[in-house]
Amino acid sequence: MSSRSRRHKRPFKACRKCKLLVPLEEERCPNCGSTDFTEEWEGMLIVIDPEESRLAQALGITKPGKYAIRVR
């Protein structure tokens, strides 16, 4: 038996400033306007209502969207 490591290509990259996840082809963060992105991120947080989510508040998220929990 051979064990192959499957490489999972992520369809998103994360904004280093606000942690918003955007498609790879996006050039500018629609949330904060930053162009500083990384594909090295962990954990996805989908925020629907930032005021009701403690985790969103802890991460400083103020707008609904998909966010990375950790960005390297």
Ligand SMILES: [Zn+2]
């Ligand atoms: Zn951003």
